[in-house]
Amino acid sequence: MLRIAIPNKGSLSETAAEMLREAGYAGRRDPRALTVADPLNDVEFFYLRPRDIATYVGSGALDVGITGRDLLLDSRSPAAEIASLDFGDSTFRFAGPANRFTSLSDLEGVRVATSYPGLVEDFLAKHGVTAKLVSLDGAVESAVKLGVADAVADVVSTGSTLRAQGLEIFGPVILESSAVLIGARPDVPGLSTLHRRLQGVLVARQYVMMDYDLPAELVEAAAAVTPGLESPTVSPLRDKEWVAVRVMVKRAGMNRIMDQLYDLGARAILVSPIHAARL
Numbered sequence: 001m002l003r004i005a006i007p008n009k010g011s012l013s014e015t016a017a018e019m020l021r022e023a024g025y026a027g028r029r030d031p032r033a034l035t036v037a038d039p040l041n042d043v044e045f046f047y048l049r050p051r052d053i054a055t056y057v058g059s060g061a062l063d064v065g066i067t068g069r070d071l072l073l074d075s076r077s078p079a080a081e082i083a084s085l086d087f088g089d090s091t092f093r094f095a096g097p098a099n100r101f102t103s104l105s106d107l108e109g110v111r112v113a114t115s116y117p118g119l120v121e122d123f124l125a126k127h128g129v130t131a132k133l134v135s136l137d138g139a140v141e142s143a144v145k146l147g148v149a150d151a152v153a154d155v156v157s158t159g160s161t162l163r164a165q166g167l168e169i170f171g172p173v174i175l176e177s178s179a180v181l182i183g184a185r186p187d188v189p190g191l192s193t194l195h196r197r198l199q200g201v202l203v204a205r206q207y208v209m210m211d212y213d214l215p216a217e218l219v220e221a222a223a224a225v226t227p228g229l230e231s232p233t234v235s236p237l238r239d240k241e242w243v244a245v246r247v248m249v250k251r252a253g254m255n256r257i258m259d260q261l262y263d264l265g266a267r268a269i270l271v272s273p274i275h276a277a278r279l
C-alpha cells in the first residue's frame with residue numbers, strides 16, 4: 001500500500017486533489033478528514049500541512065508526497081523531487097522599500113524577514129552574504145513597515161501584496177517553484193503507477209488530439225508542422241489522393257498549428273480533448 005502525503009489546505013490543496021481525482025484516485029468526502037484509504041488503487045492518502053509533507057516523506061514515515069519545491073528545499077529534508085506537476089507556480093524573491101536595495105550584497109548584515117528561513121539561509125550562504133534572518137509565520141510583507149526587518153524574502157505570485165506594502169523586488173531570483181511530487185525511495189512499490197497516472201493527467205491537460213485531411217503528397221511537410229510524440233498516424237481515405245492524419249499537439253499552440261496546416265493545404269482540421277493518457 002503506497003502512503004501518499006497531500007496538502008490539507010492552502011494554495012496547492014485543491015489542484016492536487018483535483019489531479020489525483022482525474023488520475024482515478026479516491027478523494028475526501030469529509031473536507032476535514034486527515035486520512036482516506038483507497039484500497040482499490042492500493043494507496044492511502046494523508047492530508048497534511050504542505051510545509052510538513054517533506055518532513056514526513058524524508059523521514060520514511062510516508063512514501064511520497066505533493067508539496068511545493070520551495071517548501072521541500074526549505075525543510076532541508078532528504079526527500080527528492082520526482083516530477084514537477086505544472087501547477088502552484090510561484091517565484092521566491094527578495095524585496096525591500098523602494099530604492100533602498102539594488103543587489104544581493106546590499107543584504108550584508110541586514111534584517112530579512114521570511115517564513116522560509118532554510119531556503120533563504122542556504123541561498124545567502126551560497127552567495128557569501130550574511131544577513132540576520134527574522135523568521136515569521138506569514139504576512140511577511142508587513143515586517144518592514146512594522147520595523148522588525150529591513151527587507152523580506154517571500155513567495156511572489158502577482159506581486160500585488162508587495163506593491164500594497166510599498167516594497168519592490170530586487171536581486172536575483174531565489175527560486176522558481178511549482179508543485180512537485182517528492183519521494184525518498186525511488187523503488188517503492190506503486191510509485192511508478194502513481195507517477196505515470198499523474199503524467200497522464202498532465203498530458204491530458206497539456207495536449208489535444210488533432211485530426212485533419214491532407215493531399216497525400218503533403219504528408220512530409222505536414223509532419224514537420226505536427227511531428228507528434230512518436231510519429232503521426234496517417235490513414236488512407238477513399239479518395240486515394242488524400243490521407244487522414246491524427247496527431248497529438250500542445251494545447252497552447254493549437255490555433256497557430258491549425259493556421260499553418262490550413263495554409264499548407266490541410267482541410268477538415270478538428271481538435272478534440274484527451275481525457276486520459278498513458279505514454
Ligand SMILES: Nc1ncnc2c1ncn2[C@@H]1O[C@H](COP(=O)(O)OP(=O)(O)OP(=O)(O)O)[C@@H](O)[C@H]1O
Pocket residue numbers: 007009010011012050051067068069070071088089090138155156157158177178179
Ligand atoms: N499566491 C501564492 N501564495 C502562496 N503560495 C503560493 C502561491 N502560489 C503558489 N504558491 C505555492 O504554494 C505553496 C505554499 O502553500 P501553503 O499552503 O503552505 O501556503 P499558503 O497557500 O500561503 O497557505 P497559508 O498561508 O494559509 O499557510 C508554496 O509552494 C508556494 O510556492
Ligand SMILES: O=P(O)(O)OC[C@H]1O[C@H](OP(=O)(O)OP(=O)(O)O)[C@H](O)[C@@H]1O
Pocket residue numbers: 137138139140141154155156157158159160161162
Ligand atoms: O504576489 P501575490 O499574488 O500578492 O501573492 C503572494 C502572497 O501570497 C501569499 O500570502 P498568503 O495569502 O498565503 O498569506 P501568508 O503570507 O500569511 O502566507 C504569499 O506568502 C505572499 O504574501
Ligand SMILES: [Mg+2]
Pocket residue numbers: 138
Ligand atoms: Mg501563505
